[in-house]
Amino acid sequence: MNPAAKSPGTSPPPRTALNPFNTVPRPGSAFWGFEQRKRRVREQDSAEVIQRNFRKHLRMVGSRRMKAQTFAERRSKSFNRSWSDPTPVKPDSPHEPRDSGDLQASCGTLDEGGLDDNIDWEEEREMEKLACEGDDFVPPKIMLISSKVPKAEYVPTIIRRDDPSIIPILYDHEHATFDDILEEIEKKLTAYRRGSKFWRMLIFCQGGPGHLYFLKNKVATFAKVEKEEDMSQFWRRLSRFMSKVNPEPNLIHIMGCYVLGNPNGVKLFQKLKNLMRPYSVEFESPLELSAQGKEMIEMYFDFRLYRLWKTRQHSKLLEYEEFL
Incomplete structure (x- = not known):
């Protein structure tokens, strides 16, 4: 047996359908080109995943900034009034948010540091703003x-x-x-x-x-x-x-x-x-x-x-x- 064929510290390549004899592809061979193409495809897929996640992150950051700006404008209009103003009774409407009991069950905490908690916090704040809409709310x-x-x-x-x-x-x-x-x-x-x-x-x-x-x-x-x-x-x-x-x-x-x-x-x-x-x-x-x-x-x-x-x-x- 040729001692160079099995040197210590190296492992044979995996046995696959295209490489049944565990041979090492050499530059210029058909198997070498196939392995190179597979590696390029894997790199391209990884790059696309990273780009998608980054674009998603930018969209989320942008939406939160827009929400904050909208809330600041609405707050300046809606809450500049006397606390002693009466609150007329508002009839229930089909567009009102879900019950406050449901809100409590889904409430997240920011100190845990998770992205889902941030999203839950933003969603509940938006729902509270919808419930408090109107100049008649105290x-x-x-x-x-x-x-x-x-x-x-x-x-x-x-x-x-x-x-x-x-x-x-x-x-x-x-x-x-x-x-x-x-x-x-x-x-x-x-x-x-x-x-x-x-x-x-x-x-x-x-x-x-x-x-x-x-x-x-x-x-x-x-x-x-x-x-x-x-x-x-x-x-x-x-x-x-x-x-x-x-x-x-x-x-x-x-x-x-x-x-x-x-x-x-x-x-x-x-x-x-x-x-x-x-x-x-x-x-x-x-x-x-x-x-x-x-x-x-x-x-x-x-x-x-x-x-x-x-x-x-x-x-x-x-x-x-x-x-x-």
Whole structure:
């Protein structure tokens, strides 16, 4: 046997129908030309795939830029109005977007970094913009009221009567679950305007410096939100009901307690903001007697009725009930 035919470190060419004897094609032979043509075809196919993907990328980038420009023009026209303007009831039409429950199921998160998540985010924002079309639309404000607050049953009666965008939700502190609260928020938003999301939220509950007494046996602190999965999931799922088209960060007010009374309150708010990303949100918990607190109260309540309710909050007298 010729030792040059089988040298160590080299493997024979693959056996194919056109090369049954595993011979190495030599330059100038018929097999050499065939192999060269096959290689050129493979290179040409790879180049076409790369070009197609690049053109597709350019189309996607261009469409997102056009969407951003269109939204900026529409926002300047549609949202330059008073928040206290009334919102007429809009009848359902066959062109309205799908239910908000379907939107929540398909919501993507940008922090995972996937291209599909970017597309889902853009699609949901476009659907929210369609739901909020019209100069008569006023972004909704959700008010969560814990039954643990003294005289909490009267709170829905003292909200601003000239602002129908305020949606009060009184929940049972003793028996309600996080799922119950989220389902009620979804139902109220759908009834307000199908596909709409809230821009402002007031959480009226008991608590203190560095903690929120949200539900029975569920005290939100920095450490517990970090360790307890159901509590962290609640804030993540709550963010799905926040607006994607709000040009400013969505705002959540905390009332009934002063969470920022110590550094742990600042850490708690920062933790909640991180959980609710990529949605943009700010937390505020001003003292009611401060100028910022008065501004917060007037955003949601009839200030005169609120002061009357406050004076009767811990009283057994019936003057307030008779007044109503």
